[in-house]
Amino acid sequence: MTGPDAIMTEIGRGIELNQSGRREEARRLFSGLWEEIGATGDPLHRCALAHSMADAQDDPHEELVWDLRALEAADLVTDERARQAGATGPVAGFYPSLHLNLGEVYRKLGDLERARDHLDRGRASVSALGDDGYGQMIKGGLDRLADRLRAV
Structure with missing residues (x-):
């Protein structure tokens, strides 16, 4: 059995920051994670991160950029990879x-x-x-x- 996915754990932490009104802190965390995983990293990580980053944006143009990244990455995620990450x-x-x-x-x-x-x-x-x-x-x-x- 594998341990928790560190990237998904950090994305979850960013979601909590955003939901508690600490949007700038969430954006900094998400930006750092994006730098870490890169635009060609694990599609599941990119999808989850971009989807969450979009929600933390104040500018709808920036929100759109992240929403499109999330959709693009989702097209590359397999059901097996989603199951590995705990998707039901x-x-x-x-x-x-x-x-x-x-x-x-x-x-x-x-x-x-x-x-x-x-x-x-x-x-x-x-x-x-x-x-x-x-x-x-x-x-x-x-x-x-x-x-x-x-x-x-």
């Missing part, structure tokens, strides 16, 4: 959240066509989510994004 489902379960985030950032940037495309892609992938708290959170996020897009 297939990599397909990553996509609803990735598309939700992309849809939201494109909405913020006023690119409603791309926002709707990612909303559709997120909704098309929700069958990979469980009927648990996380799945409900992502499905609810997609519903709220749809409502915001209908309002414009």
Whole structure:
């Protein structure tokens, strides 16, 4: 049996910093990790880190850069690698959240066509989510994004 993944542990620490309002500290931690793993490192690490870094951005243009990096890396993650890291489902379960985030950032940037495309892609992938708290959170996020897009 292997020990905990140090990079994933640090990403988790950065998420906690961001969620507690220490966004700048989270961004510094994530930046250091990105330097460590590099743009061609483990796709799972890149996906998780970029997804988390996007959430810590104040500028939607920077958020978009990180969200796109997360999606690109997700396409390279295998189900086996996700299982090794403790994911409870297939990599397909990553996509609803990735598309939700992309849809939201494109909405913020006023690119409603791309926002709707990612909303559709997120909704098309929700069958990979469980009927648990996380799945409900992502499905609810997609519903709220749809409502915001209908309002414009």
